[in-house]
Amino acid sequence: MIRISSYKxxxxxxxxxxxxxxxxxxxxxxxxxxxHHPISPxxxxxxxxxxxxxxxxxxxxxxxxxxxxxxCEFQLTHEFFxxxxxxxxxxxxxxxxxxxxxxSQPRFNHTTVSFNKMLxxxxxxxxxxxxxxxxxxxxxxxxxxxxxxxxxxxxxxGARELKKCVEFFHLMxxxxxxxxxxxxxxxxxxxxxxxxxxxxxxxxxKLREWVRPDGVTYKWLVGGYCDKxxxxxxxxxxxxxxxxxxxxxxxxxxKMMETLFKVNxxxxxxxxxxxxxxxxxxxxxxxxxxxxxxxxxxxxMMAQAHEVFEEMRERGVRVDNSTLGDVVYGLLxxxxxxxxxxxxxxxxxxxxxxxxxxxxxLLRLRRASEATQVFREMIKRGCEPxxxxxxxxxQGHLGRRGRKGSDPHVNFDTIFVGGMVKAGKSRxxxxxxxxxxxxxxxxxxxxxxxxxxxxxxxxxxVMFEEVGKKLKEVGLFDLADILESYGQKMATxxxxxxxxxxxxxxxxx
Numbered sequence: 001m002i003r004i005s006s007y008k009x010x011x012x013x014x015x016x017x018x019x020x021x022x023x024x025x026x027x028x029x030x031x032x033x034x035x036h037h038p039i040s041p042x043x044x045x046x047x048x049x050x051x052x053x054x055x056x057x058x059x060x061x062x063x064x065x066x067x068x069x070x071x072c073e074f075q076l077t078h079e080f081f082x083x084x085x086x087x088x089x090x091x092x093x094x095x096x097x098x099x100x101x102x103x104s105q106p107r108f109n110h111t112t113v114s115f116n117k118m119l120x121x122x123x124x125x126x127x128x129x130x131x132x133x134x135x136x137x138x139x140x141x142x143x144x145x146x147x148x149x150x151x152x153x154x155x156x157x158g159a160r161e162l163k164k165c166v167e168f169f170h171l172m173x174x175x176x177x178x179x180x181x182x183x184x185x186x187x188x189x190x191x192x193x194x195x196x197x198x199x200x201x202x203x204x205x206k207l208r209e210w211v212r213p214d215g216v217t218y219k220w221l222v223g224g225y226c227d228k229x230x231x232x233x234x235x236x237x238x239x240x241x242x243x244x245x246x247x248x249x250x251x252x253x254x255k256m257m258e259t260l261f262k263v264n265x266x267x268x269x270x271x272x273x274x275x276x277x278x279x280x281x282x283x284x285x286x287x288x289x290x291x292x293x294x295x296x297x298x299x300x301m302m303a304q305a306h307e308v309f310e311e312m313r314e315r316g317v318r319v320d321n322s323t324l325g326d327v328v329y330g331l332l333x334x335x336x337x338x339x340x341x342x343x344x345x346x347x348x349x350x351x352x353x354x355x356x357x358x359x360x361x362l363l364r365l366r367r368a369s370e371a372t373q374v375f376r377e378m379i380k381r382g383c384e385p386x387x388x389x390x391x392x393x394x395q396g397h398l399g400r401r402g403r404k405g406s407d408p409h410v411n412f413d414t415i416f417v418g419g420m421v422k423a424g425k426s427r428x429x430x431x432x433x434x435x436x437x438x439x440x441x442x443x444x445x446x447x448x449x450x451x452x453x454x455x456x457x458x459x460x461x462v463m464f465e466e467v468g469k470k471l472k473e474v475g476l477f478d479l480a481d482i483l484e485s486y487g488q489k490m491a492t493x494x495x496x497x498x499x500x501x502x503x504x505x506x507x508x509x
Contacts, residue, residue, distance in 0.1 A: 042083050046074035051087045054094035062100070069101055076108050085117045092125040112143045116151060123155030131155060132164060139175040149183050150190040157191050157199035165199065166206045179210045185217055192224030200224060201237075215246035222252045226259040234259065250283050254291055261295040269295070270304075286312075290323040297330025305330055321350075325357030332361025352383055359389070363396035371396055372478040379485065390486050391448045397479050452486065461487040 049072050057065045074080065081102060088094045099118055102108050115138050122131045135152055138144050149172075156165045173179055184207065191200035201221055204213050218241045225234035238256060241248050248256075253276060260269035273292055276284060289312045296305035309327060312319060324347065331340040344350055344358055355378045362371040375393060378385065455463060464487025471480035 042077070042080050043074065046072065047080065047083055047087070050074055050080075050098075051084060051094070054084070054088070054098055058093045058097055065097060066101060066104075069098075076102065076105055078111065078114055081110075081114050082117050085121050089121060090124050092122040092127045092130060095121045096130065110143070112138075112145055112148070115141075115143045116145075116147050119148065120151050123151055126155075126159060128156070128159050128161060128164075135168060136171065139171050139177070142176060144172060144175075144177050146183055146186050149187050153187045153199075153203065154190055154194055154196065157196040157203075158194070160199070162199060162202050165203050169203075169207055169210070173210075179207070181211055181214060181217075184211050184213070185220065188217055188220045192220045192227070195224075195228060197221060197224030197228055197230075197233075215241060215249055218246065219249040219252040222248075223255045226255045229259070229262075231259055231263060247280075250280075250285070250288065254288055257288075258291060258295075261291075266295070266299060266301075284315075284317075286317055286320055286323070289317060290320060290326070293323050293330075294326040297326045297333070300330065300333050302330050302334050302336075322353045325351070325353035325355075327357070328354060329357035329361045332358070332365060335365065337365070350378075350381070350383065352378075352386065352389075355383060356389065356392070359392055359396075363392060368393075368396040369478055372482065375485075376481065385485070385489075387449070387452060390452060390482060393482050394448050394479075397476075397482070456490050461490050463487070464490075 050069065053065070053068045053072060057068050060068075081098070084098055085095050095118055099110075102110070115134070119131070119134055119138070122134060131152075135148075138148060149168075152168050153165055156162075156168065169179065169184075184204070188200045188204060191197070191203075204217055204221070218237055221237045222234050222241075225231075225237065234256065238248065238252075241252075253272065257269045257272055260266075260272070270292075273288075276288070289308060292308050293305050293312075296302070296308065305327065309319075309323075312323075324343065328340045328343050331337075331343065340358065340361060344354060347354060355374060358374055359371045362368075362374065372393060375385065375389065464483045468480040468484035468487070471477075471483070
């Protein structure tokens with residue numbers, strides 16, 4: 001048996017690797033240096049001391065600020081610099097003065113991360129002159145990545161500095177960061193998500209000579225205009241996609257369909273869906289089918305929704321719970337209650353969205369008591385309600401503007417105002433009282449979301465328990481169960497444990 005030492009094996013592998021690399025020049029890549037700075041814990045006292053000095057001395061001469069910072073005993077690390085930036089998220093002067101101070105420290109070198117952090121702060125403060133100066137500095141130092149592009153275009157676009165948006169790409173190209181379609185698409189995506197679709201379109205069309213946009217670029221522009229509600233411009237970009245020979249992405253198709261549904265152009269939306277069924281049937285998935293079914297059910301077009309639902313099942317596309325919830329709600333809007341219950345009973349383990357569709361439909365039919373019974377069954381089967389569940393049920397029982405009964409136990413104004421005062425929200429309570437004191441005025445829509453949010457704590461658990469008892473005294477058992485259930489959900493773990501012990505003790509007795 002021949003034995004080869006590990007040293008000989010390593011040398012043999014190194015020779016083969018070297019031969020392969022030098023015989024394939026494309027595999028030779030320039031050496032890149034990565035600066036890894038381990039995250040070290042920051043002393044909060046030192047951080048507070050430095051930030052106090054920066055805030056108080058931000059307009060002082062450089063010598064005075066330097067001496068004040070030098071008297072602070074702190075360890076300057078990259079994590080410390082980032083934490084200082086977090087303390088001044090919208091104030092450029094303290095952060096920039098601290099940056100200048102760090103430049104004079106011989107053992108500290110900035111990285112792309114620290115530059116991007118400071119750039120973000122300066123951008124949010126809208127100091128465009130300093131922002132542009134920092135971008136030029138980063139370009140010279142080659143401290144630029146995709147995040148830098150996003151921060152730069154989002155800030156310059158928000159300030160309507162459109163020429164600088166285009167000039168930034170030329171600046172980066174002249175400093176070694178060449179024009180790149182992937183970077184452009186990331187920038188367009190970020191700008192469209194920030195409602196800067198007009199600015200994004202300007203950049204795309206001005207850079208066409210150097211970076212040719214593709215289907216992904218146009219997809220984000222279509223989505224941006226759809227989110228903005230500008231269907232005309234979205235249609236223009238859509239036509240441009242087809243004129244340039246690209247195929248619209250499924251996400252863009254769904255965005256366009258949803259926008260058409262929202263503006264009540266059901267015919268155009270369904271025509272677009274029919275085109276997808278005819279030309280690109282294999283690309284239709286659960287999201288597209290679910291979108292169409294949801295809007296057809298909202299409109300009460302149950303025959304068309306049933307047709308799409310059956311096609312979905314025949315093609316073997318998995319029917320998700322959200323789609324089933326939409327079908328249940330659509331059946332209830334047409335007063336087909338028995339069929340809706342049959343759909344729910346046919347599901348082995350109904351999801352929260354299915355129950356929401358059932359509850360929402362029953363409340364629309366003014367069957368609040370029946371909806372509350374579904375709520376009880378839902379909890380028994382182990383499906384935990386969320387905030388939206390409680391808000392729907394409270395609106396069904398109390399109305400969107402709150403209950404205004406003569407009995408103080410039933411009067412929701414009394415419950416709300418008293419609870420707001422206990423929660424320390426006396427100003428909000430006073431505003432509400434002033435607006436409803438004259439019953440001749442229209443009572444503002446009651447914000448159940450804020451009401452439940454204010455009492456999502458241990459004090460709220462006690463309050464809801466007491467309110468539940470009072471409501472049961474006057475015969476409002478459904479409303480009492482809803483509020484008591486929310487109070488139990490907000491109770492702490494120890495309180496739940498004690499409650500379960502008491503219940504066990506009572507059953508044993």
